[in-house]
Amino acid sequence: MATDWTVRAITRAMMPVLLVLTLVEIGSGLVLGTFEADLLASPSLLVLVPVTIGTAGNLGSVLAARLSTAMHLGTLSFEPEDDVLQGNAVATLALALTVFPVIGAGAWALATVTVGSRLALSTVVVVAFVSGEVLAVLAVVVTAVATYTAYRFELDPDDVVIPVVTNACDVLGVVVLFLVVQILV
């Protein structure tokens, strides 16, 4: 199942996925471009953008790498009651609970120090926390589905799953953050 380590084999395994994901990310960029004025008006939210979508992608990619190796080693079964699957899902949610309040406070503090903040500290922390928990749940679902799909189609999850998960989280990150801001700010 593993890809041969030649430039041609790696490119053949990766390029189609990479180009499709690039198109998806351009979509994410167009959404971002649409709200450029809003983001520039609230510097704490602008600082929040890369770290929120990046952290969501990280939660997913750690999970994906762990599931991928477990799959290669043959210790993963794709049952909902599988211990490896459940334990990693719980850890992902707990990690999100830990880091997102810190992210909100950090973004607010950095924006305040560098360009000045328009929003209250509590607002930014709540926005980060709510976005983070929604994104953590989405990251678990997307990762489990993507790893299982790679398994069913006999693709190497190292080539496919991490890119799919990270990019899905990027796009979801922009959308979720935007929706949470619309509701809470």
Next chain:
Amino acid sequence: MTVREVAVEAYREGLPALATSVLGGLLAGVVLGGMRSEFRLVPGLLVLVPALLATRGNVYGSLGARISTALHQGLVEPRIRGDDRLWRAIVAAIANGLVASLFAAAVAFLVLSWLGRPAAPLSVLLSVALLAGLLSGIALSLTVVVVVFAGYRRGHNPDTLVGPIVTTAGDVFGIAFLLLAVRVVLLAGGG
């Protein structure tokens, strides 16, 4: 292992690297906030940002995962010299990263033109994508190999290191080299 044991291990292994990536992400956010004049000078650049940053994460995340899994399976040794396979994987990663960056610039230009939204000349967007992709590709390949090997030798699970390290370095190098590339291209073009 029970669910609880798996969860505790995954949490403990995940937290330090995740905390590092949060710092990187915040740093990237601050730099992004300071690039407002570049965004004004090169319309379409902000639309390109997620695609360029994601390409870094995709290509070098996959490189890291590939090396990490191969270490687990005993297919590669944690040494840089004497293994052509490792170098072929790195060359493939950089080549794929450049193709995806140029593709992103071309698509962004076409879509923005089609939507009637402002876009910088295609040559400017392509030059920025190429230069930023090459510089960040070299920096990220080195980072991935060094971090995964060093982590593995010290008994850390490289799986937990790869994602956060790549996204942290990808965000920071990605934004920093994007800023550098834009400035070089604007200078070269008399902007």
